[in-house]
Amino acid sequence: MDFEAIKKAAQAYGPDMTRFLRDMIAIPSESCEEKGVAHRIAEEMKKLGYDKVEFDALGNVIGWMGSGDKIIAIDSHIDTVGIGNRENWTHDPYEGYEDDKVIYGRGGSDQEGGMAAAAYGTKIMKDLGLIPEGYKIMVVGSVQEEDCDGMCWQSIVNEYFKGPEDARNQIEFVISTEPTDGGIYRGHRGRMEIRVDMHGVSCHGSAPERGDNAIHKMAEVILNVRDLNENDAADDKEIKGLVKMLDPKYNPEHWEDARFLGRGTCTTSQIFFTSPSRCAVADSCSISIDRRMTAGETYQSCLKEIEDLPACKKYAKDIKVSMYMYDRPSWTGHVYETEAFFPTWINKETAPHVQALVDAHHALWGTERIGADEKAMSTRTGRPLTDKWTFSTNGVSIQGRYGIPCVGFGPGAESQAHAPNEITWKQDLVTCAALYAAVPGLYKPENKDGSATSFRQELTGNNIK
Structure with missing residues (x-):
């Protein structure tokens, strides 16, 4: 694998990712109101030459690249929280601004930056022929995560696929692009x-x-x-x-x-x-x-x-x-009722889907977390590359409920989530897009031993339709 070519491609797409992210930030997209940003994402995916772009019943936007039977998915939730007290913002939270290093505005770190990096990381896979034979890439812009994390993937598993067994049979693993401060995250607490x-x-x-x-x-x-x-x-x-x-x-x-x-x-x-x-x-x-x-x-x-x-x-x-x-209706009017239970999940560090991200990071960027400036590095230096989130993500359903392996690597910082004057770093978009592009070719399914998940909570048994 030509890692230098991947890095150059990601760097070249940097201005496009910045433009795309700023377009998304400019469209208010609180939970249940994501229609505008979902259609903007679909437009970008079509422009990038995705093989198929579609919406499911709930309004998740899904782009496909490749033609194999096995799926590697990349998930980004595209809804944001509100802006809170406008007086706490130094600039318009939707108009935002950019300088040489950062992009300002609601949703930059949490979590539309992840969508920009995922969309272009998959484009790099296509450009450089990095999708392994037998695989296809599923890029998901998921809705209502801020309201009910994981509910979007409950709908995907049970209404787009034919239930958990069918989804597990097709999806090898999912990369969550929630912000990770330059780290690779293998789990988090439930709630x-x-x-x-x-x-x-x-x-x-x-x-x-x-x-x-x-x-x-x-x-x-x-x-x-x-x-x-x-x-x-x-x-x-x-x-x-x-x-x-x-x-x-x-x-x-x-x-x-x-x-x-x-x-x-x-x-x-x-x-x-x-x-x-x-x-x-x-x-x-x-x-x-x-x-x-x-x-x-x-x-x-x-x-x-x-x-x-x-x-x-x-x-x-x-x-x-x-x-x-x-039971709030999505932007399409569809309702997926569920309980407000979001299971804990954790992977072993040696799980092959986790190791694929570690190997990609080592080959592309080295063994330490990287950042674009002093502010980014102040929260990254000295922390282990492989770590965990403090907050909750769609992984509560992907792996917590359904046992589909999940791992996280995404642009931005947890500390920016839900905060006024939210920023993300342009270098993070490049870093993440390159890593996403490299991961499928480094994944070794032969190393699966059935024990990727160290802990999953028991489920409630409620079969809510």
Whole structure:
């Protein structure tokens, strides 16, 4: 493989990737509103000579290159979060700007930069004849990830393909282009969206003892949730903290993976109530809990931890702990209902799909993370090349639910995600496009041994259609 030719091709396409990314940034594309950017991506893929460009029922845009039976997929979610407080932005978040090194604007790092690099990396494969015989490349611009990560791939697996077995039989692995700060990421924690509902009885606020204040009872639960997150796991703690899963005493099978991924966390993220008026006792109160899960934790163990909190036991007859559901229509109007459960996943570093990216990076760019400037290197220097994400990605479905091997390498930085004044680096686009182009020819399927996945959570068994 001529790695210098790949690097030169990626560098030559740099201005085109910048232009394409700036076009995408200029089209607001929050979750469920991706129509404009999806069509812009389809237009670019057709211009680049993709063999087929299509939309699925949910509105994911899919480009194909090559004609083999086996698939190597590259995924980029094309929706963004909103801009938040406009006053926090120094420039227009959609008009943006560029200089010699960076591109500014909402979605540059999270995650339309990945789409630009994937589209052109696949073009380089075609230009240089790098798609191995028997393979084709599937480039996915996926929707609604910010709203419900992985739901887009649930739809792809179950509605575009003929279900998990069919998808696993065809797709060798998926590269996620979420931002990785110059690293190759082999997993991340999972998450759940948990709801706690508390029942109360209203009465006039002048005599609160006649009622049963749901907010006051929920306040005790909220303090318990805080303790679950912040406590250590000492024997004298009534509520042992989530850090316990890093200890082989509490997590004998998966504590090593948990230490790699990081401890689980929980926090109260929302609160709701009902009351007849401002001068009445509240008759209901509900909270949302953002729960991040490490290896060894399951959706059942996480729900039970909340149910077993002292305040939840104290008010057991008035409390309900459940998991949220998601059913927002996509930009096409299609609905794929699913539970707000996003499984943890992790690969062994020796898995062949992970090793293919490592080999490509070593051949193209060396053994260390690279960056375009001092700001980029400040978050990259000294970190291992092979690492993990802090946040969650579509990998929760690709590998977490369905066991399709997944690995991450993408332009930009996690710290830029959802932040005002978001930037990505032009050099990252070139770096990633070159690596994507080289990976298929370095992948060694003969090294698969069935143990690529170190940990996958059990699924809930819900067969939601």
